[in-house]
Amino acid sequence: MREVRRLRSVVIRWIVACACVLFGVAWAAEDRRALDEIQKYRDMLKDGNPADLMELKGEGLWTTPRGPKQATLEACDLGLGPGVLEGAYAQLPRWFDDAGRVLDTESRLIHCMTTLQGMTTEEAIQGWTRPGSDMEALVTFVATKSRGLPIRPSQSHPREAEMSAIGEALFFRRAGPLDFSCATCHSLDARRIRLQELPNFLDPASARESMIQWPAYRVSQSAVWTLERRLIDCIRQMRAPDADYGSDVIVALQMYLQRQASGGVLEAPGIKR
Amino acid sequence: MEYPRRHFFIKAAGVIAAFAAAGWIDPTLADSVEWNKRAFDVKTLDELVGLLGGEPASISEAIHFDAPDIAENGAVVPLAIVSAIPGTESIAILVEKNPNVLAAMFTLPEGTLPEIQARVKMAETCNVYALVRAGGRSFYTAKEIKVTLGGCGG
Amino acid sequence: MGNPMKIRARAEGDVVEVKVLMAHVMETGQRKNQAGELIPAWFIQRVEATYGDRVVLSAQWGPAISANPFMSFKFKGGAKGEKVRIAWFDSKGDTRTDEVIIA
Numbered sequence: 001m002r003e004v005r006r007l008r009s010v011v012i013r014w015i016v017a018c019a020c021v022l023f024g025v026a027w028a029a030e031d032r033r034a035l036d037e038i039q040k041y042r043d044m045l046k047d048g049n050p051a052d053l054m055e056l057k058g059e060g061l062w063t064t065p066r067g068p069k070q071a072t073l074e075a076c077d078l079g080l081g082p083g084v085l086e087g088a089y090a091q092l093p094r095w096f097d098d099a100g101r102v103l104d105t106e107s108r109l110i111h112c113m114t115t116l117q118g119m120t121t122e123e124a125i126q127g128w129t130r131p132g133s134d135m136e137a138l139v140t141f142v143a144t145k146s147r148g149l150p151i152r153p154s155q156s157h158p159r160e161a162e163m164s165a166i167g168e169a170l171f172f173r174r175a176g177p178l179d180f181s182c183a184t185c186h187s188l189d190a191r192r193i194r195l196q197e198l199p200n201f202l203d204p205a206s207a208r209e210s211m212i213q214w215p216a217y218r219v220s221q222s223a224v225w226t227l228e229r230r231l232i233d234c235i236r237q238m239r240a241p242d243a244d245y246g247s248d249v250i251v252a253l254q255m256y257l258q259r260q261a262s263g264g265v266l267e268a269p270g271i272k273r
Numbered sequence: 274m275e276y277p278r279r280h281f282f283i284k285a286a287g288v289i290a291a292f293a294a295a296g297w298i299d300p301t302l303a304d305s306v307e308w309n310k311r312a313f314d315v316k317t318l319d320e321l322v323g324l325l326g327g328e329p330a331s332i333s334e335a336i337h338f339d340a341p342d343i344a345e346n347g348a349v350v351p352l353a354i355v356s357a358i359p360g361t362e363s364i365a366i367l368v369e370k371n372p373n374v375l376a377a378m379f380t381l382p383e384g385t386l387p388e389i390q391a392r393v394k395m396a397e398t399c400n401v402y403a404l405v406r407a408g409g410r411s412f413y414t415a416k417e418i419k420v421t422l423g424g425c426g427g
Numbered sequence: 428m429g430n431p432m433k434i435r436a437r438a439e440g441d442v443v444e445v446k447v448l449m450a451h452v453m454e455t456g457q458r459k460n461q462a463g464e465l466i467p468a469w470f471i472q473r474v475e476a477t478y479g480d481r482v483v484l485s486a487q488w489g490p491a492i493s494a495n496p497f498m499s500f501k502f503k504g505g506a507k508g509e510k511v512r513i514a515w516f517d518s519k520g521d522t523r524t525d526e527v528i529i530a
Contacts, residue, residue, distance in 0.1 A: 034343055038421075041341035044351035045392075050495035052433045053450045132430075132450070195345070195421045219349040222452070222494035273345045308472035308518070313489040349493040368491055372457060376491035379500070385483050386442065386501040392493040394455070 038195060042271065051140055051217040051269035054132070054224045058141025061134055067117025076112035078105070078142065079154065089146035090266055093163065093255045094154035102163045104254050105139050106228045107246035125245050131223035136215075139226045143215050143268040150265050151211060153258040160255065163248075167256025170249065171201070176240040182253070196273065201260050211261035213270025220273055227254055313375050318367055318402050321375060322411045330404060330411035333358060338403045338414050347395040347420035352403075354389050360407040361387035370399035395420050429515075434527040436511045443505030443529055445476065445483075447513050448497050455490040471496060473516045478505055505529055 062073045078088035079096070093104040099111050106125075113124035127133045154160055174181040182201070185191065189206070191198045199210035214227040225233075231250050235243045243249045315321045322330045339353040354364055364387065365378040376393045387405070395401070398419045405412045430450035437444050449471065456468025468490055476484040483502040505511070512526040 037341045037343040038345050041343065041345050041351065044341060044353070045349065048390075048446055048448055048497035048499070050448055050450075050497070053430065053448055053495060056431055056433055057450075131452075195343075219346045219493075222348070306473070309487055312487070351497075371491050372455075373489050373491060375489055377486060377488045379484060379486045381484065381500075382482055384481075384503045386503065388501050390446075390497070390499040392497050394453075394491045394493055 034195065035197075045219070045271045049217055049269060049271045050222075051215070051224045051271065054137045054140040054217075055144045055269070057132070058137035058139070058144075061138055062141055067113065067119040067123070069116065069118035071116045071118075073109075073112055073116065073138075075116060076109070078108055085142060085145040087146055087149050089143045089268070090149045090151050091154050093160070093251050093258070095157035095159050101248075102157075102159055102251055102255065104228060104246075104251045105142055106135060106226060107251060109135065109138055109142070110246055121246075128229070128245060131221065136224045136226065136229075139215050139228075140224050140269050143266070146266050147268055148265060150263050151208070151258055151261050153255060153262065163252045163255040164259050165256075166248075167252035167254070170253055171256055176238050178239050180238040180240070182234065182238075201257060204260060204263070207257065207260040208264025211257060212264040212267045213272065215268055216270035216272045218272050224269060225272075227257075309378075312378065313373050315374055317374060318369075318404060318413060321365070321367065321404065325406060325411060327409050327411055330413045333405070333412035333414060336403050336405055336412060336414040338401075338416050340401065340416055340418055342417075343419045343421055344395060345421060347397070349392050350395050350401075350418060350420075351392050352390065352401065354403045356387035356403075356405045356407075356412075358387070358405050358407045358412055361405050362408075363406045364389050365402075365404040365406075366391060366393060367402040367404060368393055368395055368399065369402070371396050429517075429521060429523040432513060432515075432523065432525040434511065434513055434525055436505070436527050436529040438505055438507045438529050441503055441505070442501050443478075443503075443511065444499065444501045445511055445513075446497070446499040447476075448495065449513075449515055449523075450495055451515070451517065453490060453492055453494040453496060457490075469517065469519055471515045471517045474498070475514050476500070477512045477514075478502065478509065483511070 065072050075082045078085065079091055079094045080088050089105055092108065093102050095102050096108065096111070103111060110121055110124045113119045114121060125135055128135045171182045185198050186201045189200050189203065200206040214230065215224050217223070218225050228245065228250050231253050232243050232245065312321060312324055315324060319329060335357040337355040337357070340351065344350040352366060354366070356364060361381060363378055363380045366376045367374050368376055371394070377391055379389050381387055395418060398417070400415045400417050402413050402415050432450070433448040435446045451471050452469060453471065454466055454469040456465065458466050460466050470490040471488050471492065474486040474488065475482060484500050507529050509529050510526045511529060512524060514522060514524040516522045
């Protein structure tokens with residue numbers, strides 16, 4: 001009797017194990033298929049990216065006299081000389097002597113809008129959280145001029161290396177009520193939130209794949225999000241204190257992430273969930 | 274057995290065409306310079322076909338409907354529809370579980386190919402229909418598209 | 428008046444493929460704002476594409492067309508160098524027309 005019972009239990013265990021393996025295989029295949037279909041979804045959206053509308057608007061803003069000085073932005077120096085747009089985005093953030101700071105695209109645009117056009121910082125970034133804001137349009141326009149070029153943040157000034165080191169420290173620094181860091185989610189392979197894959201910024205291939213898409217049209221927001229906006233919102237989601245627009249914290253994080261993604265060929269503007 | 278039925282339908286189609294010619298029912302709806310509120314208020318495919326006139330829509334393999342099985346976000350779901358039905362006059366897109374089922378109707382005049390791409394919002398996972406009108410008749414194909422909830426979003 | 432559309436039109440043989448992006452919120456009337464009030468519906472209701480005097484596409488849209496709408500279509504008999512014109516009309520009576528030269 002005991003023999004029979006043991007045999008039965010072995011058989012049951014064997015059946016359960018087989019079922020688990022089969023279910024696991026089926027589940028993995030289903031999972032793979034889901035990711036393939038999501039890739040198809042993304043591919044279908046690439047042609048006809050609404051970010052192109054922001055590029056058009058940005059181009060208009062760039063060449064229109066605005067602000068108290070009624071000047072255009074055509075003399076704005078994004079690091080490669082006044083008015084040089086081609087490749088400028090791919091090499092930001094960088095050190096600027098005239099500002100005495102390392103600046104990213106947004107903070108450099110603010111600098112140009114305040115110095116050339118006579119705007120206040122508040123005027124320059126007005127409505128930056130609203131879809132279709134001027135800043136969103138300008139960054140999209142500037143980024144588009146680096147499409148097809150490799151990400152190559154400037155490495156010509158010691159303060160740039162310093163900002164990158166600060167960015168790296170911030171990336172790993174746990175903070176806030178959740179004791180969370182960027183690295184909590186973004187230093188591991190093949191992690192995701194629901195069906196959203198998370199880039200691993202410690203892996204250059206994964207970092208490039210992510211960074212070449214920014215700025216990106218977010219279909220959930222009906223708006224282009226710049227990298228700066230993405231990072232500010234990451235910090236908010238970590239429940240850390242809000243970071244200011246154009247602040248050194250954001251510039252430092254960008255400097256580190258762009259370095260991690262060096263060599264990635266820009267596809268900006270991208271399109272994302 | 275088949276013959277009288279078909280004969281009846283041919284007759285019925287003739288009558289409908291005559292009504293359409295007289296302007297009593299609008300065979301395309303999308304031609305109008307007014308927005309067709311009645312069409313956008315329908316709750317089902319059948320109801321829309323009833324409004325358009327003619328027999329109930331029949332399922333057709335001559336409509337090629339390309340869309341991802343899973344949409345990463347229901348706010349933007351890309352669709353590509355190609356009809357191989359001769360004489361295709363219009364293509365409509367319907368989303369089964371949206372508050373307003375009809376999303377769009379495209380009227381294709383003579384010389385315009387029966388190929389349309391558009392993007393729709395989907396409130397939840399459900400069937401999406403491509404409805405083709407040709408010669409006063411309605412044809413459709415359906416595809417189920419799943420809508421996922423994303424994470425923090427790229 | 429709305430913001431400009433982005434229109435691309437490319438001829439291959441005698442078939443012209445037209446791709447259009449329109450800047451529009453396409454508000455459904457079903458969403459609420461932070462104060463809990465319904466945001467009124469505001470969406471493109473009609474679209475018309477013309478080549479010279481010829482209407483090559485007309486469409487009626489509901490609020491289920493995505494924000495910043497994209498559409499594409501193809502028509503026969505278009506020539507390079509000629510223009511395609513697109514017009515939209517929305518639920519607030521606003522309208523916008525843009526055109527592009529066929530490449």
